[in-house]
Amino acid sequence: MKFTTASILLATAAVASAVPAPVSGARLRELQDRHTEVETKRQAQGLIALSVGVWLAIAGESAGETLAGDVAQALSAAFGQDDTPWSTDGNCQAKFSTQGGANCKLSTSAAEKSGNSTGDANTHDNNWNVCPWIDPQNNDPPVQYFTDPGIGDYSVQFTATDEYTFARIDNTQKCVAEGLCNPRFTFFRTGYSIVLDTWLSQGDVTEGEYSGDFHGLCGNGPIKDQFSTGGDVIGYDCAIPCWNDADLPSTST
Numbered sequence: 169m170k171f172t173t174a175s176i177l178l179a180t181a182a183v184a185s186a187v188p189a190p191v192s193g194a195r196l197r198e199l200q201d202r203h204t205e206v207e208t209k210r211q212a213q214g215l216i217a218l219s220v221g222v223w224l225a226i227a228g229e230s231a232g233e234t235l236a237g238d239v240a241q242a243l244s245a246a247f248g249q250d251d252t253p254w255s256t257d258g259n260c261q262a263k264f265s266t267q268g269g270a271n272c273k274l275s276t277s278a279a280e281k282s283g284n285s286t287g288d289a290n291t292h293d294n295n296w297n298v299c300p301w302i303d304p305q306n307n308d309p310p311v312q313y314f315t316d317p318g319i320g321d322y323s324v325q326f327t328a329t330d331e332y333t334f335a336r337i338d339n340t341q342k343c344v345a346e347g348l349c350n351p352r353f354t355f356f357r358t359g360y361s362i363v364l365d366t367w368l369s370q371g372d373v374t375e376g377e378y379s380g381d382f383h384g385l386c387g388n389g390p391i392k393d394q395f396s397t398g399g400d401v402i403g404y405d406c407a408i409p410c411w412n413d414a415d416l417p418s419t420s421t
């Protein structure tokens with residue numbers, strides 16, 4: 169898949185060491201602030217496109233100059249050669265689904281290259297503080313925060329039901345089946361965040377629809393199981409950045 173390169177400003181932000189998932193306490197409040205900041209950014213207004221459905225958001229006040237191209241290049245090195253990066257074991261991965269507008273399930277796995285792989289998936293099926301989007305007409309969809317070995321701090325926000333989409337995010341899409349779908353993942357890094365709009369980064373769209381070499385980070389969806397009782401199981405598998413995949417050469421020592 170293709171990652172573009174563009175000059176941007178990079179800010180510094182304090183990131184505490186990893187804590188067991190889900191995130192709580194002072195770190196949770198810090199991530200909530202950063203998530204709110206990302207949410208105020210729109211396409212071409214602070215969200216910098218790295219690829220289709222993949223964005224870079226700068227945290228806090230800009231403090232120094234570096235290249236979004238560095239992040240794009242790092243992600244390109246991590247995923248660019250794969251046709252189906254979501255199913256490549258050498259990548260960090262997230263598998264998620266919902267059923268009947270609830271039953272949020274997620275597991276991530278850390279790739280060997282992260283240095284933090286235990287060989288086991290980090291499974292959050294019974295580990296959500298918030299899952300359903302209650303009364304979408306009047307409320308924003310909730311945001312769940314996790315920290316996983318090999319992945320780092322990230323949030324998950326489902327952005328659509330079969331009837332509503334979250335107005336503060338661009339290019340949202342209603343679910344193809346009854347339920348809750350299309351999460352935005354935000355990976356919080358020192359000074360910036362990587363935003364993955366999973367529904368836009370699909371690998372199963374007709375090749376060439378977006379750009380010549382686009383294969384997307386997500387696949388194996390949107391319907392994962394249409395035969396289980398309780399409604400369609402909807403979700404995707406995605407390749408996601410390992411905690412160290414998008415380290416900037418210019419900030420490493």
Ligand SMILES: *[C@@H]1O[C@H](CO)[C@@H](O)[C@H](O)[C@H]1NC(C)=O
Pocket residue numbers: 186282283284316317318319320321411
């Ligand atoms: C991964 O392991 C390294 C080395 O032990 C550690 O410094 C780092 O904080 C870990 N990161 C995550 C996200 O697990």
